Amino acid sequence: MNLLLILPILLPMVMAMISVLTGLDRARSGMLAVFGALLHLCASGFLLATVVDHQVLVLWMGNWPAPAGICLVADYLSAAMVLITSVIYLAVMVYSGKEITPHQRRSGYYPLMQFLTAAICGAFLTGDLFNLYVWFELILMASFGIMIMENPGSRLTSAVKYVTMNLLSTVFLIMAIGLIYGLTGTLNMADLHEKVAQVDNTALVTGAALLLMMAFAIKSALFPLFFWLPATYHTLPVPVAAFFAGMLTKVGVYALIRLFTLVFVTDVAVTHTLLMVMAVLTMVSGVAAAASQMDIRRILSFHIISQVGYMVLGLAVFTPLALAGTLVYLIHHIIVKANLFLVSGLIQRATGSFDLKQTGGLYQTHGLLSLGFFIPAFSLAGFPPLSGFWAKLLIIYACLEAGHYFLGATAAVVGLMTVFSMIKIWTEAFWKKKALPVDSPVEPLVDIPFQLMGPVLCLCLLTVLIGVFMEPVLKFALVAGEQLMSPHQYVLAVKGGG
Amino acid sequence: MELLISACLGVMIACGVYLLLRARTFSVVLGLILMSFAVNFFLFITGRLHTDLPAIISPDRSIYADPLPQALVLTAIVIGFAMTAFVVVLALRAGRELETDHVDGKPEKTQ
Numbered sequence: 096m097n098l099l100l101i102l103p104i105l106l107p108m109v110m111a112m113i114s115v116l117t118g119l120d121r122a123r124s125g126m127l128a129v130f131g132a133l134l135h136l137c138a139s140g141f142l143l144a145t146v147v148d149h150q151v152l153v154l155w156m157g158n159w160p161a162p163a164g165i166c167l168v169a170d171y172l173s174a175a176m177v178l179i180t181s182v183i184y185l186a187v188m189v190y191s192g193k194e195i196t197p198h199q200r201r202s203g204y205y206p207l208m209q210f211l212t213a214a215i216c217g218a219f220l221t222g223d224l225f226n227l228y229v230w231f232e233l234i235l236m237a238s239f240g241i242m243i244m245e246n247p248g249s250r251l252t253s254a255v256k257y258v259t260m261n262l263l264s265t266v267f268l269i270m271a272i273g274l275i276y277g278l279t280g281t282l283n284m285a286d287l288h289e290k291v292a293q294v295d296n297t298a299l300v301t302g303a304a305l306l307l308m309m310a311f312a313i314k315s316a317l318f319p320l321f322f323w324l325p326a327t328y329h330t331l332p333v334p335v336a337a338f339f340a341g342m343l344t345k346v347g348v349y350a351l352i353r354l355f356t357l358v359f360v361t362d363v364a365v366t367h368t369l370l371m372v373m374a375v376l377t378m379v380s381g382v383a384a385a386a387s388q389m390d391i392r393r394i395l396s397f398h399i400i401s402q403v404g405y406m407v408l409g410l411a412v413f414t415p416l417a418l419a420g421t422l423v424y425l426i427h428h429i430i431v432k433a434n435l436f437l438v439s440g441l442i443q444r445a446t447g448s449f450d451l452k453q454t455g456g457l458y459q460t461h462g463l464l465s466l467g468f469f470i471p472a473f474s475l476a477g478f479p480p481l482s483g484f485w486a487k488l489l490i491i492y493a494c495l496e497a498g499h500y501f502l503g504a505t506a507a508v509v510g511l512m513t514v515f516s517m518i519k520i521w522t523e524a525f526w527k528k529k530a531l532p533v534d535s536p537v538e539p540l541v542d543i544p545f546q547l548m549g550p551v552l553c554l555c556l557l558t559v560l561i562g563v564f565m566e567p568v569l570k571f572a573l574v575a576g577e578q579l580m581s582p583h584q585y586v587l588a589v590k591g592g593g
Numbered sequence: 594m595e596l597l598i599s600a601c602l603g604v605m606i607a608c609g610v611y612l613l614l615r616a617r618t619f620s621v622v623l624g625l626i627l628m629s630f631a632v633n634f635f636l637f638i639t640g641r642l643h644t645d646l647p648a649i650i651s652p653d654r655s656i657y658a659d660p661l662p663q664a665l666v667l668t669a670i671v672i673g674f675a676m677t678a679f680v681v682v683l684a685l686r687a688g689r690e691l692e693t694d695h696v697d698g699k700p701e702k703t704q
Contacts, residue, residue, distance in 0.1 A: 225668075228669075236675065239679055243683065251683070251687040251690060251691060252691065252696070254687070255683060258679070258683060259613075259696075266625075266628045269633070269669055273632065273639045273662075274639070276636075
């Protein structure tokens with residue numbers, strides 16, 4: 096049963112190898128990728144069901160005894176993240192069938208995406224700090240490859256920044272790992288939970304915690320360190336941008352949640368207060384920067400930043416309810432954001448441009464697309480009964496419950512400003528009369544192929560379903576929040592299972 | 594010995610940061626390399642400084658050097674090497690295609 100844990104990592108890797116061996120330029124590598132993604136979804140769904148039954152699953156790789164070996168651990172949070180990864184992976188793979196050019200396919204698009212998915216799932220499931228670093232490096236390597244495939248041209252400068260920033264965060268990460276190992280003599284996270292509390296030199300522990308926070312703040316685009324993100328995402332091909340926007344920053348957020356609930360809880364006054372300050376500044380600066388943009392994908396990129404702020408705010412408030420809110424927010428946000436990036440590609444196909452000034456009239460010509468934008472956009476802005484409403488409500492309620500009235504108010508105001516940006520896209524691209532015809536390399540499409548529309552509508556349906564059937568999701572999230580706040584279950588499962 | 598090594602690390606990191614803040618891709622790459630050297634070194638010495646000790650448990654020695662940091666640093670070096678190779682190729686390609694080695698990809702301002 097525990098071998099189930101390896102499946103979400105192993106399946107995409109095997110798929111990647113098969114698609115390399117069977118020839119990259121074949122059209123059927125796209126079909127193969129969809130098939131692989133379906134299998135992945137089944138495996139992750141099964142994993143989640145098993146975790147709900149058993150609470151925490153542990154698999155010791157190579158059967159090395161604890162705590163010397165590396166273990167994979169799935170608790171509620173990890174299993175939920177893996178499942179949501181495979182949902183987005185499937186949607187993006189279906190969408191890619193029509194969007195990816197043969198040239199991009201020859202550059203290894205499908206194997207790279209499959210390795211990326213494997214690495215993301217690995218980062219979600221690992222129970223070892225050094226192993227987390229290795230998965231992060233794999234994520235980086237695969238994302239670098241995808242970023243510069245085909246003819247990168249203008250993408251090159253943003254790629255240089257992306258690579259440099261991420262390598263810098265790696266430097267911080269290794270430094271922190273070294274410090275932690277030097278202090279405690281272990282890198283297993285459950286083991287660290289006990290050992291970190293016994294270290295006498297608390298200042299050095301806090302120092303290591305701050306280094307780790309820095310490393311993951313770069314990856315999850317928190318306040319002073321987010322500049323690489325809006326410089327990069329709008330230059331990527333649409334399905335890639337959707338997958339990156341949905342998943343990559345969230346792996347950083349996941350790592351922050353894992354480390355700052357399981358390992359570094361000895362000095363909450365310093366670490367979590369700092370997280371709180373960063374979260375608020377991230378929320379406000381992201382949403383403010385988005386207001387001044389006119390390119391759809393740039394607006395969406397800045398909104399990723401402000402939304403990451405909400406999630407980290409939930410972590411910083413540090414109550415079971417707030418952590419449950421963070422989990423709901425993660426699930427909601429990944430679906431909605433990936434969906435909006437896919438829709439931005441469709442808007443570009445239908446009007447020939449990503450620039451809002453040159454779009455318009457879509458409500459008249461593309462009814463279904465309007466629906467496809469309306470649902471995720473207003474879910475992002477937090478309109479009831481969509482998923483975003485509940486996510487925001489939980490975070491704000493948790494802030495108020497913990498007595499952080501200012502934070503709750505800020506979160507509400509940032510929500511309002513999100514509405515402004517979404518309404519801007521809605522009026523410019525959908526309601527406004529069509530602007531003058533533009534010279535565009537892409538011929539405007541009247542009928543959007545079902546292969547592109549299908550994933551968008553499915554993700555919309557998912558958003559609505561999560562919003563309408565909130566109760567089971569909330570129950571799940573509350574258990575996850577409890578599990579994160581009092582990790583004895585996690586620690587017991589890892590340390591007792593050797 | 595500890596003091597010497599700490600000073601060494603400090604100098605390496607300082608030089609790395611200085612180079613990283615330059616506007617040319619070549620210096621930025623050098624800065625990254627220096628910093629990753631420094632942290633790899635740091636990771637290595639987290640096993641404490643010993644000389645003439647076996648890295649495996651042997652019956653005729655009571656103490657031994659911690660083998661784990663050595664394994665960790667080996668992994669970190671290999672990954673760092675791959676990353677560095679990638680950055681160098683990326684920087685070369687950016688330099689050739691954009692005809693400037695400025696990190697923002699903008700041509701030089703003529704005075």
